[in-house]
Amino acid sequence: METLLSPDPGLYIWTIVSFLVLVGLLKAFAWGPLLRAVEERESAMRSEREKAEAARREAEGIQRSLAEQLKGVDAQAQEILSKAAREGEALRERLKKDAEEESKRLLERSREQLVEEKARLVVELRGEVAALSVQAAERLLKKSLDPGVKKEALSEFLGQLDARGGGKGPGGGA
């Protein structure tokens, strides 16, 4: 049994040489290609995963910006609506004021016209009344009275008429 426990130096050296040669050969022809294939596959998988993650991040970014945009749109719409309401209100105010002014102006003008008309009518009426009175007086006095009395009475009458017309307005003549 001693031979079992005593190493053979020849075989020892042979083993070292053979093993080291095997290490070199396997590195060149076996493990090299195998590990390269494994690492290529792994890096491909890693890059695929990274790509997928980047795509997800991008999608999330787009979603976020869309949500933000939507929020902006909402706010914008709100603003436009309120602005329109404000403008409408202002327009309404302005129109109302215009209409009021217009009506006031019309009222004013019609009043002025009425006054003018009244004045004209007064003058006209005065002439008419004078003529009528003259005719009436003529008829009344034709028979008896002398012209001197007639003239005096007439001028007195006209003076009274004048005083009333200047103080009271159109109703006085009728």
Place this chain on the structure above:
Amino acid sequence: MNFEEVVGHHLLDHAIGPFAAVGGIRFGLSKHLLMMWINGSLLLVGISWLSRGRSKAAQLARMAVEMVVLFIRDDIVEPILGHAGRPYLHYFLTLFFFILLCNLAGLVPYGATATGNIAVTAALASCTFALIVLGGIREQGLSGFLKHIVPGGLPWWILPIMFVVEISGLFAKCFALTIRLFANMIAGHIVALGFLSLIFTFGAASRLAGLAAAPFSVAVVVFVNALEVLVCLLQAYIFTMLTAVFVGGALHPH
């Protein structure tokens, strides 16, 4: 029949072919050397084929081998050596598969267990030793490697003693590697041969006793052989693992 003769015939190396003696050392082709060359050639051809082959069989074989390769890379070399272990990965792969194949070759009829030869395991352990030293020097420089042989934080007067202790520890580790693989590989064979010899021991007493002992012996030998398959895998793993641990200690002293 002499048991020692049988064991010697099955376990010892036998010269085949011519010798060439250089300085008293005889270099000649022997049974174990031949087995190693056969195993090495099988590895070289097999792994080259399956790493390049496009056929279904090559792909299946590649998947199986890749699983082991990834295990060695991700569970032995990477955690122990870190990224510095990447250049040494192919060494560990070769070591594992070579030892595994040499171990298993002993279970094949007409095969022999080269790793059951102490010269072979000593040679493999010497390669580990060389890797520890060269890897340590390559990673830390010669002075750094020598400095880190002794763990830091010790009083100065203890350093010379510790230096000697650590150096002898380095040798002891490799010696343990040598003996562990050798003894594990040879033990199963001796047990199996012992139980098979029982048949002839009983047979020498009486033919009937020999026949009665045979089924029992064969059953035990089958069991031992099954156990040996496990031991072959385990020892290849342990040798690789421990080599990684030792080399890792030299690469990263802290």
